[in-house]
């Protein structure tokens with residue numbers, strides 16, 4: 001009988017599995033990928049009696065594979081905080097799913113384990129962009145401000161590592177990152193004894209400096225649009241660069257377009273921080289768009305739609321300006 005651990009390659013996915021396997025050690029086949037690669041269950045080739053744990057990827061996006069694995073006789077535990085849709089009732093499926101805004105998968109695992117590895121959940125919450133929750137959950141641990149700051153940096157770095165189009169863009173394969181991290185029960189030992197943290201910190205700093213040196217392609221009354229080149233660093237930093245711009249110029253909206261190797265752009269839009277609305281409405285008007293009011297994106301904007309996108313971006317945030 002085989003064990004499969006299927007997890008998102010970001011900080012939350014890695015640290016959910018880390019906590020679970022500190023509690024229940026087990027040899028397993030690891031299935032993971034870059035952060036945006038959530039179509040993971042399809043990659044599991046299981047037989048009757050095999051056991052599968054799925055962490056931090058939407059059930060809705062894995063429904064078909066889930067159903068066929070259940071039909072093949074696998075036992076599945078599913079823990080997640082993304083939109084799930086209808087959950088198929090099945091005696092071999094154990095589900096813990098909560099899409100509430102202040103929940104991450106590592107928090108759900110922490111609850112299952114009665115807080116045994118709480119400090120790792122705090123790192124995950126920082127990495128999953130829930131800093132206020134992370135601080136709250138860290139309070140009973142009585143960490144110094146300096147140590148809390150280190151955990152925040154670690155969460156950010158682990159999360160940053162998962163951004164890219166393919167594995168080639170990443171510093172570490174998330175499965176390798178998990179294996180190296182899993183040797184440690186104390187995050188400060190990991191920080192001090194492994195080179196990973198330092199490598200990711202330097203990568204982040206260098207990528208961000210490249211992005212910050214870019215001039216906006218267009219400046220409008222209500223927003224600025226940047227176009228990043230077709231380079232690994234652009235794909236790694238585009239999300240963090242968007243967050244930085246929102247903080248640096250809170251009065252205006254931002255669009256970060258990243259050129260794709262095969263043509264067209266990946267687009268990420270941030271509404272003005274002072275009026276965080278309208279990003280989703282703009283992006284939903286494009287075929288591969290989606291997201292939330294404050295932050296949304298278009299997975300693939302064809303080259304021929306660039307002018308249209310820029311016009312609509314200008315119009316969308318002129319109104320709110």
Ligand SMILES: [Mn+2]
Nearest residue numbers: 012056105128
């Ligand atoms: Mn997550």
